[in-house]
Amino acid sequence: MESKAVCAAADPAGASAVGIRLRMLGPLEVWRDARRVTLPASRKVRALLCWLALSPRPVARGQLCELFWEGPSDPRGELRWCLSKIRSVVDTPGRSRVQGLDDAVALDLADCFVDAIDVARELEHGVAAIDRVRQRELLALFQGEFLEGLELGRNPGFDAWLTAQRRRFRSLQAALLDRIVGQAGDDEVFGYLEQWLRLCPFEARAHRILLDTLARLGRVREGDEHMAVSARLFEAEGMDFGPVRDAWRSARGSCIEAGMESGLEPAPAPVPWRESADSIDEGVALATRRASLAVMPFHDGSAVAGAFRGVGDALVHDTITRLAKLRSLFVIADGTVFALHERGVAAHEAARLLDVDYFVGGSVGWAGDRLRVSVELVETGSARIVWSETFVRRAQDAFSVLDEISDMIVSSVAGEIETLERNRAILLPPDSLDAWEAHHRGLWHMYRFTKDDNALARHFFEVALRLDPSFSRAWAGLSFTHFQDAFQGWSSRAPGTTRALEAAAQGLLADDHDPAAHWAMGRALWLRGEHAPSVLELERAVDLSPNFALGHYTLAFVHSQAGDPLAAIASADLSRHLSPFDPLLFGMLGARAMAHVRLGQFEEAARWAVKAAARPNAHPHILAIAAFSLALAGTLGDARAQAAAIRRALPRYSFADFEEAFRFDEPGAELFREGARRIGMA
Incomplete structure (x- = not known):
């Protein structure tokens, strides 16, 4: 049995004071009152214990039966037997931790210590948020692979979950090592680097940091030896070792020039590690970069070994294709990610090797006729x-x-990354922004829908375009700011329309395959009153990228006023399905409301319009849709409340402003005019 001292070394958080401790970051162990508990021989009991321990909510008994038992005639009886064995491990006198809740099961570990839960909770907001001492404490909890040796076999659901958890915790361990290495002194950095390279043998960044440190300390011979071994490792796997080799040549040459070969005094202070731009001009890279993403092959419990036909593979191929069509991200090609997967490179390690900002991983499996897909960004x-x-x-x-x-994955991934990049850009000093960051700073202001923010958005889009005139997304953003000026009445309509068209045309010249460029042109043409050409451009946008939510929304917007109101409803629903938390959600809801008004469905229109008006960034035109729809539905009190909210923002607002902004056909305009008359806004 391990001694208490050894146990405490792996338990730096002071968890030894806790009555029950579960170690999952290594072979499964359970400790009670500082003594290791003998676990049941059944691997299924241990697997069920771990599943329940990490489940954030009670799990239905039927789900557990489907997950762990395919063959037995009495899976619920098997489940009861397993739970009795788990009770013998975790229950203590007067404390029952296995809880039956209706037809579900939960494991109450509120007063216990579970290393995996502790690590995941601490790293939820990233490594940078944790102080140095705590980083090392968390790293010490990793005593091996997550649930080392606990594979079940013939249980694809559990094995898929186990694979995903192992990928997750390897990624967290690598992130800790990356951060700690950047802060470690020369007396300890090599130990952490060795851990990192054992975990991620193809992590080019770790190799470069190691070689850079050896060169800085004048240990050229050790660097040459590491180079020789590592080069063989990479070449055996068919991987490109060139960038690492080039970095070593540069560092080695600088070391020899400075007369710092082994035996001489090392440099007095460490040089902070910085990625080198080996083969590209740094200015170009900064001007043209996009957030980068790799969609890694999913663990596929339904796939035949060695085959390229599983549903997981199909899902990954489709997701990569659809994300690439959005053209807002740099997406690694499927051939590359599958090649790395076939070599056994873990998802987080492949992402670091590919030097991408984000990666998507997951698992697929079948339980009877139900498909289960778990995904994480x-x-x-x-x-x-x-x-x-x-x-x-x-x-x-x-x-x-x-x-x-795949639709849901693509829209969620693209939306989450855009939100992260916007929020990150707003925190950066304005004079330090590259084109990508300036563009996202512009988006942050653009989606606030005020006159002052719109002007700031235009400024940042112009900064992005000075840095990269070929950035079609920035042209689309610039066009939208001019559209807003004209639509909201913040400037004269004719000049705003002209500028919106000019910017959209520049976007199309920059990239005719960018759906956002066609979206911008479609909006600008609508602004000029050209309904049919506007619809053609917007349809081109969604043809190029069926997952482009803003294209579907704007089709709804245009059809809701003068086109096909049923098509408007369908497009509005699809846009919300693709982007349920979109900054323009108020517009999606409002477009549906306008379509219902034109169909004479006033109560339905009022219901959707009130939802639109309740959005935090809804502007006065959206509140007007709600006011007039409510009035048409006969709910005059609520309609007048919306009118009062409009006049608090714009005291002189009337139906004339509403009619000037939109382009209704005559029957539609008359319906909204009648709504305005009923509350004295005509």
């Missing part, structure tokens, strides 16, 4: 899980279900 540098979701669908046609799930 991870920020590579911090190992922080940015977004995660589990989709469970009953599938008659697997690939139609995959199409739906």
Whole structure:
């Protein structure tokens, strides 16, 4: 049995004072009152214990039976037997931790210490948020692979979960090592680097830091030896070792020039590690970069070994294709990610090797006729899980279900990354922004929908375009700011329309395959009163990228006023499905409301319009849709309350302003005019 001293070394958080401790970051161990508990021989009991320990909510007994038992005639009896064995491990006198709740099971570990839960909770917001001492304490909790040796076999659901958890915790451990290495002194850095390279043998950054440190300390011979071994390792796997070799040549040459070969005094102070731009001009890289993403192959419990036909592979291929069509991200090609996967490179390690900002990983599996897909978006540098979701669908046609799930993955991933990049850009000094950051700083202001913020958004889009005139997304953003000026009445309509068209045309010249460029042109043409050409441009946007939510929304916006109101409702619903938390959600809801008004469905229109007006960034035109729809539905009190809210922002607002902003056909305009008359705004 391990001694208390050894146990405490792996338990730096002071968890030895806790009655029960579970170690999952290594072979499973349970400790009670500083003594290790003999675990049941059944691997399924141990697997069930760990599943319940990490489950954030009670788990239905039926789900557990489907997950762990396929064959027995009495899976619920098997489950009861396993739970009795778990009770013998975790229950203490007067304290029952295995809880039956209706037809669900939960494991109450509120007064226990679980290393995996502790690590995941502490690193939820990234490594940078944790002080140095705590970083080392958390690293000490890693005593091996997550649940080392606990694979079940013939349980694809559990094995998929185990693979995903192992990937997650390897990623967290690598992020800790990356951060600690950057802060460690020369007397300890090599120990951490060795841990990092054992965990991620193809982590080019770790190799470069090691070689850079050896060169700085004048230990050229050791660097040459490491180079020789590492080069063989990379070449055996068919990986490019060139950038690491080039970095070593540069560092080695500088070391020899400075007369610092082994035996001489090392440099007095460490040089902070900095990635080198080996083969590209740094100015160009800064001007043209986009956030980068790798979608890693999912663990596929339904795939035949060695085959390239599993539903997981199909989902990854489809997701990569759809994300690439958005053209807002740099997406690694599927051939590369599958090649790394086939070599056994873990997802987080592959993401670091590819030097991407984010990666998507997940698992798929079947339970009877239900498909279960678990997905997570991870920020590579911090190992922080940015977004995660589990989709469970009953599938008659697997690939139609995959199409739906892929839609949700693409829209969620793109939206989450855009939000992160916007929020990050707003914290940076304005004079330090590259084109990508300036563009996202512009988006942050643009989506606030005020006159002053719109002007600031235009400024930052112009900064982005000075740095990179070929940045089509920035042209689309610039066009939108001019559209807003004209639509909101913040400037004369004719000049704003002209400038919106000019910027959109520049976006199309920069990249005719960018759906955002066609979206910008479609909005500008609508602003000029050209309904049919506007619809053609917007349809081109969604043809280029069926997941482009703003394209579907703007089709709804245009059709809700003068086109097909039923098509407007369908497009509004699809845009909300693709981007349920979009900054323009008020517009999606408002477009549906306008379509219902034109269909004579006033109560339905009022219901959607009130939802639109309740959005925090809804502008006065949206409140006017609500006021006039409510009036048409006969709810005059609520309609007048909306009118009062409008006049608090714009005291002179009337139906004339509303009619000037929109482009209704005559029957539609007359309906809204009648709503305005009923509350004295005509």
